[in-house]
Amino acid sequence: MSFINYLSREINCKIVYYGPGLCGKTTNLQYIYNRTNPDAKGKMISLATETERTLFFDFLPLEIGEIRGFKTRFHLYTVPGQVFYDASRKLILKGVDGVVFVADSQMLRSEANIESMDNLRTNLAEQGYNLDALPYVIQYNKRDMPNISPVEELRRLLNTGNVPDFDAIATTGEGVFETLKSVAKLVLTELKRGAAR
Amino acid sequence: MASPQMVMYEEEFAQVQAVTNRLVQDSNARVVFVIDKNGQLISASGDTGDLDTTSLASLTAGTIAATGGIAELLREQEFATQYHEGVRQNVHIQVVSGRAILVVIFDNRTSLGLVRLRVKRATEHLTRIFEIVVAKAQDPFQSSPFAEITDDDIDNLFND
Numbered sequence: 272m273s274f275i276n277y278l279s280r281e282i283n284c285k286i287v288y289y290g291p292g293l294c295g296k297t298t299n300l301q302y303i304y305n306r307t308n309p310d311a312k313g314k315m316i317s318l319a320t321e322t323e324r325t326l327f328f329d330f331l332p333l334e335i336g337e338i339r340g341f342k343t344r345f346h347l348y349t350v351p352g353q354v355f356y357d358a359s360r361k362l363i364l365k366g367v368d369g370v371v372f373v374a375d376s377q378m379l380r381s382e383a384n385i386e387s388m389d390n391l392r393t394n395l396a397e398q399g400y401n402l403d404a405l406p407y408v409i410q411y412n413k414r415d416m417p418n419i420s421p422v423e424e425l426r427r428l429l430n431t432g433n434v435p436d437f438d439a440i441a442t443t444g445e446g447v448f449e450t451l452k453s454v455a456k457l458v459l460t461e462l463k464r465g466a467a468r
Numbered sequence: 469m470a471s472p473q474m475v476m477y478e479e480e481f482a483q484v485q486a487v488t489n490r491l492v493q494d495s496n497a498r499v500v501f502v503i504d505k506n507g508q509l510i511s512a513s514g515d516t517g518d519l520d521t522t523s524l525a526s527l528t529a530g531t532i533a534a535t536g537g538i539a540e541l542l543r544e545q546e547f548a549t550q551y552h553e554g555v556r557q558n559v560h561i562q563v564v565s566g567r568a569i570l571v572v573i574f575d576n577r578t579s580l581g582l583v584r585l586r587v588k589r590a591t592e593h594l595t596r597i598f599e600i601v602v603a604k605a606q607d608p609f610q611s612s613p614f615a616e617i618t619d620d621d622i623d624n625l626f627n628d
Contacts, residue, residue: 278476278477314520327530335626337625339617362537365533456623459614459622463614466617
């Protein structure tokens with residue numbers, strides 16, 4: 272749910288990075304944080320365990336510029352990927368404007384990707400959202416690892432709705448900003464469409 | 469879409485700000501802020517100088533969401549009030565009409581009793597204001613800034 276403040280002339284939107292455990296959601300946010308001009312970002316918050324696994328969420332506020340005099344801000348969140356944190360994942364999806372599904376390209380994680388995608392659909396549906404109607408993109412991460420599935424196969428398994436998808440190596444930043452720009456653009460286009468209805 | 473967009477027009481924003489300004493004074497608090505349940509900061513009053521209000525807003529919404537989850541498991545409606553006691557500072561958190569969160573940060577210049585009392589009155593005022601905000605957001609005749617935005621405007625944002 273976007274938030275528009277006429278007095279401060281701001282538009283705030285929420286984007287959630289979803290995906291199986293250790294797929295690189297936090298790494299995406301860390302790369303964005305490290306490569307963004309200090310004026311355009313707030314502090315990155317990570318609620319993580321001692322072993323740096325996301326416990327509740329990561330949060331990064333990002334300003335991407337002005338549209339017609341309105342400062343446009345995106346609040347980026349990640350969910351904890353581990354299966355047993357499902358209750359937390361549901362909470363973070365509340366009020367979401369756009370979703371990035373980060374898939375782990377390694378063959379061994381194929382099942383975890385599908386399970387996480389199903390979990391995303393279920394958790395969204397519980398809150399009255401339909402993934403196919405939401406601004407949504409997919410990132411095939413870890414393309415530099417050995418034993419990865421071909422993109423065509425990942426696409427066949429995960430991208431049934433033919434949404435924009437990107438190859439990525441989040442640790443080096445490859446594909447990270449392309450993914451973010453794509454979902455941000457879809458969110459703004461959807462808000463514009465909503466205003467016209 | 470599950471919930472309508474929240475749009476804060478100048479009139480209601482000024483009213484919210486007036487309530488929080490008054491609450492700072494009446495309760496002798498350090499800072500008062502109002503955020504929406506999704507973690508977006510709506511207004512802040514008091515000594516906000518060195519505070520990272522954006523992060524505070526997101527984390528407060530996170531704790532409210534988490535305790536809301538606990539409430540659901542216990543078949544409670546919600547835990548509308550929370551209090552965190554620190555060594556030098558304390559935080560009082562109050563859910564307002566299920567949509568917004570009123571946060572008061574205070575120290576030993578005041579007391580929890582006074583803060584609670586003043587928060588109660590402020591909550592009543594804010595509830596009325598948010599009813600109007602919600603009604604306006606659902607009014608199809610209210611203009612949205614997005615109505616005038618073109619595809620080119622969006623493309624221009626992402627030109628390197």
